[in-house]
Amino acid sequence: METDSRKPILIAGAGLASLLLAQSLLRNNIPFLVFERDADVSFRAQGYRLRLSKECLDAVEATLSPDHWQLFWDTCGKTAGVGFAALNAITGEDVTEARKYEGTPMQKRDEEAKGGKMDLASRDGKVVGIARGEMRELFMRGCGDRIKWSHHVTGYELTESGVRATFADGSKSEEGEMLVGGEGIYSKVAKQVSNGKIKTYDTGARGIHGKASTSAFRDLGEGVWRVVDERVPGGKVFLITNVRAKDMDDPTIEFGWTMGAQPGVIEPPGNDYSIIGKQAADIAKSLAKDWHPRFKPLFDNMVESEAAFWKITCSTPSGVPDWPNQSRVTVIGDAAHSMTPAGGIGANTAVRDSALLGRLLGESGGYAKDVTEQYEKVMKVYASEAVASSYGMATMQFGVRIDENTPTV
Incomplete structure (x- = not known):
């Protein structure tokens, strides 16, 4: 046929x-x-940067043509190092060891502890990601x-x-x-x-996506970062981003970050999740107003038009x-x-x-x-x-x- x-x-x-x-x-x-x-x-708005697992990369490579896969692979960023480096939002201090296994299921936590690290790398010892x-x-x-x-x-x-x-x-x-x-x-x-x-359940937790030029990320340097603020009334606020060294000197490239919070902390005006831009950016800035100076450029240099709310759901x-x-x-x-x-x-x-x-x-x-x-x-x-x-x-x-x-x- x-x-x-x-x-x-x-x-x-x-x-x-x-x-x-x-x-x-x-x-x-x-x-x-x-x-x-x-x-x-x-x-x-297209949302935040994705970290691609080994299984994901294998699936994409098996699906695309060889030339299409090579283009995809070349577009992906490759960040050195493994695991999240956890940072205190107020002091700027590295608290990775204290938070190393936060939220990890016990069995997986024990297995990874034996290996001495939590490894997020998916290929060639690098964390692979793409917007x-x-x-x-x-x-x-x-x-x-x-x-x-x-x-x-x-x-x-x-x-x-x-x-x-x-x-x-x-x-x-x-x-x-x-x-x-x-x-x-x-x-x-x-x-x-x-x-x-x-x-699909609405967990009540909310977040905001943001973007800024690579220059805003210089004080962080290369790595996969999780910034945590536990002083916010009503719950914890965190920010996750992926900083790639090879793009740090190109001002035309923007890195994304995503901010999330426990239920009740972040709410869009009128509970309208179609709102994007300055209103979302202003809420993110207000939550981070007392953060350490090394994180300030992420908000001071936001591409406000790209800011967008997101709702944390779960099946x-x-x-x-x-x-x-x-x-x-x-x-x-x-x-x-x-x-x-x-x-x-x-x-x-x-x-x-x-x-x-x-x-x-x-x-x-x-x-x-x-x-x-x-x-x-x-x-x-x-x-x-x-x-x-x-x-x-x-x-x-x-x-x-x-x-x-x-x-x-």
Whole structure:
């Protein structure tokens, strides 16, 4: 059967997981369409810098073409050293040893203690990272004409021989062989296919993303840094950033940082998370006004237009729930398993989803009746482990707790 005679794989959302899946389909000559609710790629702030795990890098390398992978690898920053260096926000002192295993599950803590270090390096002894926006643009290469912007997927309907996505304006997509929900924590596809079993909880913890020119980071120097302030009324505030030595002398390059806090400390005006820019920047500056001088440039030199609020959410801590398999519909990434930023494993796990589902679809030449079942069986195991680990660390780092009274998003 000719490839272009087949109905496309429909993908809801144009985030990292969806676009990497699209790359896999592109390489395997499997037709697809991506539906994204935003008007274009620059519609919203792209978020903070991601630390890529060994598993994530392996998944990306296995999915992209050799040339595309090399471009991706060359774009990634490589930071020397391993582990977070923890700094006291007020004194500027290094408190790494005192906080070395904060929030780490006991078994992992014991194993890492025997080795003498907590190693975040993923390749060549370096911490590998990339800005979320850069990663998204790289995954979008070659897919532009198959992305349908301003298409907000709100569900689906099964047909005799396929599936159609339904949109917020009441219209429907063309018929596809299969639908993959990758539209994040608010996924309507996830709610529908799991009959409401997939839940994303609002932990109450909040954060702000920020950016500044490399010159603002000189007093920190190369490394992966976690700055902690425990004096804030109502809870702890922290800031995480990754400073790469080779970019330090290029004023055109900006480094990102992300600030987070325990529930009740950071709230956007009117609880509106679409607000970006100066309002978010001003709140970050107010929280850090008494911090040590070595951290001041991060806020004094902020690119205020890039500041954005973020909400810390988490799926059911016990893991990805079971639901009756639907052969033509499944979910990936945050739509299936939202995680707190603790441990930095959310995006890494989402990429593993894309690589796994993409490989299965490639092996079958497109939709096959057992593909979603095979994918979900494997995904639910590693993703459940990741959610549990992320939540366990977040209870220590952010003071969050999820129970039957916790609101969902």
